[in-house]
Amino acid sequence: MININAPDYGPKPFKLFSSWMDKVGFEEVISNALSNFRGTRPPDLLLARKLKFIKGELKVWKKKWGKDVDCIIHLKKQIDAIDYVEEYGRITDVDRSLRLDLKNEVFMLEKANLMDLKQKAKGPDKWGWGSSCGDVYDAGVVRSIIQKGFLSVSDPPFPWMNWVPLKSDQETEVWSHVGKPTAFLVPPSRDEGSARRNLWTSLQSRFYYGCSEKSQNFLEAKAKTNPSRFLLIATSGGLNQQRTGITDAVVAAYILNATLVVPTLDQKSYWKDQSNFSEIFDVEWFISYLSKDVKIVKELPAINGRVVTPYHTRVPRKCNQGCYQSRMVPLLDKKKAVILTKFDFRLSNRLATNLQKLRCRANYHALKFTDPILEMGQMLVQRMRKKSKHFIALHLRFESDMLAFSGCYYGGGDEERRDLQQIRKRWKTLHKRNPDRERRQGRCPLTPEEVGLMLRALGYDSDVHIYVASGEVYGGETTLAPLKALFPNIHSKDTIATKQELSPFASYSSRLAALDFMVSDQSDVFVTNNNGNMAKMLAGRRRYFGHKPTIRPNAKKLWRLFMDRNNMTWDEFSTTTRDYQTGFMGDPDEVKPGRGEFHENPVACICKAEESKPMIHSKVDVETSETDDEEDVENENRSHVARLASRDGSDLGHMVNLENPELEEIFSD
Structure with a gap:
């Protein structure tokens, strides 16, 4: 053989890994290639042809052993x-x-x-x-x-x-x-440091309670509703994104002095669920509970004795009270019935206290699931309770679509890159993202392994029962294996209920999501690996109903800890994890008022008892999607009033269609 390691040999002619030489048959391939090669050329060309032939034989041999x-x-x-x-x-x-x-x-x-x-x-x-x-x-x-x-x-x-x-x-x-x-x-059980903490309740929670009662100066529906204004809403996304739209629609109707028509659910986007409002939520309860706040009807009636086709338009994201009044009041007075399309996150997080409390009444009291969903969900909760006194609910977003949209990389090599790149092609406006930057900024969902490590570091023992609410996890059982190694008692609705019991819900993603929502809501501890809409909605709900522990990973800091874990002991890892998670456990006052989505932190609807202790000082570094200049929206929109009042339908329609399709719906659940 040619000694390619000889001094001054120069560049290697082709790849040759040292590990190949340890494999059975390597020497035989080289020997056979040298003996089988035939050719007559000048010495330099002959050598090049011979090396090319050897390379070809090695490729054939390599394919055989894979x-x-x-x-x-x-x-x-x-x-x-x-x-x-x-x-x-x-x-x-x-x-x-x-x-x-x-x-x-x-x-x-x-x-x-x-x-x-x-x-x-x-x-x-x-x-x-x-x-x-x-x-x-x-x-x-x-x-x-x-x-x-x-x-x-x-x-x-x-x-x-x-x-x-x-x-x-x-x-x-x-x-x-x-x-x-x-x-x-x-270790198999928690250490002394975490054993001293109560893992299943918040020490301060008894001093806080949900309060969404209206004030005395809050005008009721019969005193303020304009009989000639009807507001219709077309929601967008999955169950929890639609839930956000429904609660915001109630407030929008109140701001506009309009009658609200029961919202239409999204049946066309990614989730492809054909359920209507009354098949997921108790529509009679919804109308009755809010009757003193907003007049709600099931269908658009005839107006002044004639059938009216609602006018389609869209309002900007985070539109505040002034924004709605300046943009929509002239349009409602002219068109009588207006439908707001793609209605998700179209209402500001910053509203007057009375409006925020109305938001809470709609979300936490008026929106009640239908009896079939309630009964099935309660049965799942009871079956988890039979397995253990306490249980954790884990909302695990690790589907291929979620990973593709996030722009993150999880080490799956060319196969992962090909898979996720193919999925990304669905969104033409999706910008290419830097995976390392996304992870450093805490935007990458934790892997099942990382969630398991975080929970064990926080002090939850291996015998804890976990209910997993998730779709089809990318990588399947291989991906879930580390989590199951740390927590063998893993359950889901598919493992604690029979196919026959789940059959009425099986073809409807939103109804299945409603079951997971119920179990997660009633769990002792709720954990999420992401900051999607279900996580935000449940975080706010669990704050409102008693500040039950809700663990959100401090991904901005944890990612480095996960990467460096092989260079430290378990004690060092768990101590640092507990330090990083301070302020991310669902305790009262750990998030500053006004930060994050209102549905995640409904501070206007949470009251503090007089005998409560001083507020908890946290290390929270929560990203807010609310920009500091949101109040400028009102000023910008006032300039549209005259034009909106005089424009014809075609001009308005053209203005609406300029908005590009949003991409957030993949995060809906």
């Missing part, structure tokens, strides 16, 4: 299968021995991958030759991302999910990215 990545995935699936059997029954010594052999084989393959990666990191001058050698990696970049933990030696769906269930029954051992165990061992 990719190490595929082999690793296959082996890990076998390991997961044995782990799964172990969870539900006893396994034999033969199974344990097989599992150990499989793990050793995975270790050797990942070690070979690491060898290749280190070789690639030595730099292009010692690695490739022009473009024919494929991708050339900058040595400094590769070395840096390995050291920081962004890149693992394995390339299955999620490289940092390299879990090995347990050499003993006392601790969960996490394997490092380079395939060898570290000092990062998860």
Whole structure:
């Protein structure tokens, strides 16, 4: 063979990983290639042809034994299968021995991958030759991302999910990215620090209560409703985004002195649920409960003896009271009936206290699920209670669509990039995002593994029962395996109810989401891996009804901790996690008034008892979607009054259609 390591040999003619030389058949391939090569050329061209021939033979041989990545995935699936059997029954010594052999084989393959990666990191001058050698990696970049933990030696769906269930029954051992165990061992029960805390209630919660009663100067519907104004609403997105639109529609109708027609639910967007309002919410209760606040009718009646076709338009996001009055009052007086389309987040977070309290009455009291949903949801809660005195509800958004929209990268290599890029093509206006920046800014949903680590670090033991509300998790059981290793008692509506019991809801995503909403609402602790609409809606609701613990990950700080965990002990990790999560546990006063969405932090509707202790000082760094110059919307909109009153329908319609389709609906639940 040619000694390509000889001094002054120059660039290598093609890729040749050192790990290939350890594989069975490598020498035979080279030997056969040299003996089978035929050619007559000048020496330099002959050598080039010979090297090209050897490269071709190596490619054929490489395809026969396949990719190490595929082999690793296959082996890990076998390991997961044995782990799964172990969870539900006893396994034999033969199974344990097989599992150990499989793990050793995975270790050797990942070690070979690491060898290749280190070789690639030595730099292009010692690695490739022009473009024919494929991708050339900058040595400094590769070395840096390995050291920081962004890149693992394995390339299955999620490289940092390299879990090995347990050499003993006392601790969960996490394997490092380079395939060898570290000092990062998860204990079976909480440490003394977390044991001193009450994990299931907030110490300050007894001093706070929901209060949404109207004041004496709040005008009732019969005194202010204009009989010739009718407001219709077309909601948008999933169940919780639509719920936001419905509650805001009640307030909008009150501001405009209009009769509200029962809102129309979104049946066309991503969620494709054909349910109408009365199939999810108790429409009679909704109308009756709010009757003194806003006049509500089921259908648009004839106006002045004639049928009116409602005029379609749209208001800006975060439109305040002045915005509605300046834009909509002239239009309602002219058209009599107006339908506001894509009605999501179209009402400001900053309103007068009486209007905020009306918002709360609509959200927390008037919107009640139908009896079939209530009965099924309550049955699911009771079945969770039979399993354990306390339980956690985890809202896990880790579907492929969610990951694609987020712009985040989870280490799944080319396969993940291809999958998510294909999904991103659905949104033509979706801008390309920097995955590292998204993660640093806390915008990437936590992985199931990271959620499990956070909960164990906060002090929740492995015997805790968890109800998981989620769609189809990207990566399936492989992705969920780390969470199940930390918390074996994982449940969902599909595991605690029969197919027959769920059949009336099975074809309706919003009704299924309503069941998850009920269980999550009544759980002792609610946890989310994201900051989507369901998480926000439940956070606000749980504050209103007693400040039940609601854990939102402080992703801006936790991401670095997760990456560095293999360089610290479990005690260091758990202590730091508890410190970072201060202010993200659902305690009273942990979020400044006015920060975040009102539905997430309904401060105007939460009262404090006189004997309460001083407010909690938190370390919260909550992003707010409300801009500081929101009040400028009113000034900007006043200039439209005269034009709106005189324009004809075609001009108005043209103005409305200028708005691009929003992308937020994927975050709806």
